[in-house]
Amino acid sequence: MIRAAVVGASGYTGIELLRLLQRHPQVQVTCMTGDSSAGKDIQSIYPHLQGFYGNRIETVDPDAIAEQADVAFIALPSGHAGGIVPxxxxxxxxxxxxxxxLRLPADLYETWYGKKPVPAEVQNEAVYGLSEWYREEIKEAKLIANPGCFPTATLLALLPLIQAAAVEKDSIIVDAKSGVSGAGRTASLGSLFAEVNENFKAYRVNQHQHTPEIEMQLSRIAGEKVIMTFTPHLVPMNRGILATCYAKVKAGWTQSKLFDLYRSTYEGKPFVRIRPEGNYPQTKEVAGSNLCDIGLSLDHRTGRLTVLSAIDNLVKGASGQAIQNLNIMMGFEETSGLTAVPLYP
Ligand SMILES: NC(=O)C1=CN([C@@H]2O[C@H](COP(=O)(O)OP(=O)(O)OC[C@H]3O[C@@H](n4cnc5c(N)ncnc54)[C@H](OP(=O)(O)O)[C@@H]3O)[C@@H](O)[C@H]2O)C=CC1
Ligand SMILES: CC(=O)N[C@@H](CCC(=O)OP(=O)(O)O)C(=O)O
Structure with missing residues (x-):
């Protein structure tokens, strides 16, 4: 049994880690930290955890965490990792x-997050944790930069095409939608019920911090610079991301060849499901699970391919993928603690 600390246990990704780790056969949560909730019992903030966890929430102190845990999940707002990770x-x-x-080099981080980057030696040690693509590096890692929620959905949809050089690399457009839990539990005007309910809006158009993260990973697999258009939207639902990705295919790529490409790329990858032709992913069909569902359709008139990808932002988009990465790092079964069937309806 390994001992895990959840740093930021009182946030949405923190309680999702608690939910998933509760049935992980090889991990026990021994330490929880928070900020405004420090000193309280976790079940006093989240009564749904009664009977599962009775831990007291502590303030963040790396030495105290190290005494109680072998592994730490950091589930804090950006800007805090540099003070804790070393x-x-x-x-x-x-x-x-x-x-x-930890996902971006210092210059890009400063530009897109507008915050002070972590020291270069810390950033350099981090392995980007897109589990299906970087398994071998994750196995050897001590520090994982878990991918963002939009990048996870987008990269799983686009990387097979990039790796096979199947699309014109300057033709990519990503139109992505997220549920409101993607913004976290910290109170903000934009997350109020009356702002979100019966509403559908784009935000941070051409300015979203996940743009350079997606482009960096596309470029890495392409072996040359790839840039794209990325537009996130907020949808009045609790959980889920649907990324609709468009790209112009190169000559010779038929619908059936594209399906073969996706099926062979993700063969043996337990969390990626390729939908049959004519059947497209929905957020509800992956809710509460670590699955990523992918569907595709080639428009013969325009030569443009549409790839749809659905994940639960809190699971495959955050806490589930973090546990998948822990499993890979520790040599556990990749699916340990993550085999739940999606919650439907
Ligand atoms: N929500 C999502 O779908 C996804 C989130 N992420 C990323 O995961 C991280 C956590 O997100 P999320 O769980 O949604 O955020 P929340 O706002 O729900 O939770 C934030 C957590 O951080 C703690 N915290 C806040 N400020 C401080 C501080 N100064 N010192 C110590 N602890 C602090 C809070 O403690 P307290 O409650 O006690 O004040 C809380 O436990 C973020 O970086 C986010 O970008 C990544 C992918 C998806
Ligand atoms: C709906 C919503 O607001 N989603 C968040 C996703 C948060 C996230 O994953 O941001 P990090 O890159 O800091 O981890 C956003 O668009 O900023």
């Missing part, structure tokens, strides 16, 4: 950061 690594813990602090 102390945890120094004490020999494996660390998985769910925020954006």
């Amino acid at each position: 102390g945890l690594l120094k004490n020999g813990l494996r660390v998985i950061d769910l925020g954006g602090d």
